[in-house]
Amino acid sequence: MSPVQLGEVLPEADLIHDRATLEAAITDMADTIRADYDGETAPLFITVMHGGMPFAAQLAFALGERGLDLEFDYLHATRYRGNTSGARLAWLHRPATSMRGRRVLLADDILDEGHTLLAIRQWCEDQGAADIRVAVLAVKIHDRRVEGIEADYVGVEVPDRYVFGYGMDFQEQGRNLPAIYALKA
């Protein structure tokens, strides 16, 4: 079966946050993060691929502008949503940089049910990170979040609908749309 094309769903989708709103949220977040981080060693800034890439890039520039240097690395963990209970995460890439004793700042696009960031956070802990903080562009509002994960820094809230754009995909399409949309309810 051929995949549904972005062009078919975008005209019917609702704009949730436009580009100006998201950019403002990211600069506000950078102000907060800058105030929280001092010390001489640059935090290890981990982009969670693929969805976190646009947000992470913008946040990194905003932090650089504010005088906070970052050491970059990335990871790719992607979640399979099956029929069985629980969530399975496939690790496609783990960071090469040692986390032992480091301050780690994770940057991802969305905190939804939280399985992904919970597993990533636990892995960073297992690697010996001294401090782990989570920055997400968006948090989805519902009561299905798993226990043990929350974001330290949140850009915007999104409704309990499937959202895409600004890194988030609709069937691997639309990640480079500079706004967040929700699929027609």
Ligand SMILES: O=P(O)(O)OC[C@H]1O[C@H](OP(=O)(O)OP(=O)(O)O)[C@H](O)[C@@H]1O
């Ligand atoms: O809070 P959760 O319910 O676990 O969902 C959030 C995660 O799901 C998405 O990643 P995905 O597995 O789709 O990988 P991708 O970023 O490569 O699209 C998104 O980028 C988050 O990492």
Ligand code: HPA
């Ligand atoms: O609403 C969503 N959109 C895109 N990717 C996601 N990963 C978890 N939830 C979502």
